[in-house]
Amino acid sequence: MTTPPLQINSLNVSYHSKLVLWDVGVSIQPGRTTAIVGPNGAGKSTLLKAALGLIPASSGDISFYGGPLRKCRSRVAYVPQRESVDWDFPVNARDVVAMGLYRRIGWCLPVRSIHRRMADEALADVGMADFACRQISQLSGGQQQRVFLARALAQKADLYLMDEPFASVDAATEQAILAVLERIKNAGGTVVCVHHDLETVAQYFDDAVLLNMRIVAQGSVIDVMTPENLRKTYGARLALVDELETNLSSSIPARK
């Protein structure tokens, strides 16, 4: 069996001494698209950020292609939430996409015309070729999302971690993102998306991970997206928290 692009074992993450992820184990299958699904505050984005080392984990193992992230940075591309940046920044769409090439360009060297061409290609891949010179503040929300996607595509990675790419985008952007997911998959790449819309999970993705602070279920969408599992993820939050607290008090030795 091939090594999974992303393997997470017993990951614990806490914010200000409040547990957000508890004993999370995820195995992402290569060449497939996976949705991370769960209610608000379930720790979906946190899972991606912790995997990428953007927020510290209390404990757990994370491996990308069988090794630590720093061994294969260029194979992993991250698409943050659109709201995470200030779009009133003085750059145009092409400049943002070129940021995906900065590692390749290296320290202190400027962006050259060959890189601008690569950025334009990535923009064309998301149907934004006409907007290369447009200031990002003048783009619609969906177009901004596509610029973010293009920046990741410019990296030519094998694994794409996307945080809510479908959140509040227009129909054209939704189609463009879906086409990109398809293309990545056809090229043998792997996609992990935090996704909020339960209705489209089965339609858009191959696999799903149901998450509510801990893993409820994971596997192919047909196996995972059952009423029973969804009720466990969404409907019975109180019960989950109770269970979590019992588990916590039994597994952590009391302090003196």
Place this chain on the structure above:
Amino acid sequence: MAYPTLENVLRILTLQDHNTRIVLAGACAFGVAAGLVGAFLLLRKRSLLGDTLGHATLPGVAIGFLIAYGTGIDPRSFLPLALGATLTSVAGIAALLLIRRFSTIKDDAALAIVLSVFFGFGVALLSAIQQLPGGFASGLEHLIYGSAATMSSTDTSFVLVSSLCIAVICIALFKEFSLLCFDEPYARSSGWPATALDLLLMSLVVWTTVVGIQTVGILLVVALLVIPPASARFWCDGMGAMATVSALCGGLSCLFGVFLSALFPKWPTGALIVLSAGAIFAAGLVFGPTRGILIRSIRTRREELKLRRDHMLRAVFECAENSSESVPLSQLLTKRPWSRRHVTSEIARLADRGLLTFSLSNDSVQLTTTGLSEARRLVRNHRLWELYLIQHAEIAPAHVDRDADRIEHVLSLRIVEELEDILDQRPHDRLVPRDPEKSHL
């Protein structure tokens, strides 16, 4: 107040004084460096940090002075003061990080706390220095408000070398700093040492602040970190352009400030530099070609006029559509809640453009050929959009006219073609005027 004589003005402008030359070189170099660093500081949304760091240098300056005094170095030389200033502003950053780490106090409050406590400490030390024999205290007080005029050539070389280093680092790491400012998590995820870059940027801010103490003074040094980049945003888009314009604004502010203070020697240089920067900012705010007030109001006005023109053309076309081509003014008045004055002034404007003709004899208007084809295009867009809304967007017909009214002005050719495809024109031939281009065929 004594006004400078013409002879004086000429002497200063032609840089005949050695002192003016030195001060000018130092101040301008600092202005350029501060403008560059400030561009990143502003985009990183850390402008207030610059202010805090500026204030946090005061105790350092005092400590540097005391150590120099105690060890017998000339306490008026700038180097020990600069070292002390660096030390305490770094301590200021450390204090900020500690507060952020170990409390839930928000950043703005933390900045205010560090700023006031450090400055208070500095003021206390200054009053201690005042009691020392030798009367050095007044020299130190100069540093609070800046005294570029007293810059020696040693001081100037320090400022020049520092500014050059700061500028070179900013330019070399331009791409890295930009990425850090725009999207830190992404920078981190793609393997850039974001924390190290951030620390480096903060160190540059500290360095700039220390360099600026002598030119503009502890209290005002933040002005040159914030005002030039803020002004630059009125003049250009794009990160590279912004940094360049920001550096230029910083340099110009210092240039004007130094000239002014040479003309009016009683006025503190620092204050004049900051006032110049403020004037440049105000000019940008009003006249800036990308975000200035003037250009924005011109744009709004132009759009408003176009909207009024479109509505009038449509009204004339719709009145003429079912009858003779000449439309009486009274009929136009019933089309929309327009005043007679509005209608006549609008008609005069359209007549000037050759879109319609007005006949005094029967008080009526008639579209010219150009006006007709333009009106036909507008009505066409309007009705296509109306049909689209009714048939495909499921909007009640009563609301459609108003919605279409807003959008018809911005429909691009491509969208109009798409609408035609969607609506499969034929059944509505009567309702939607034919494309003026195609109707000639």
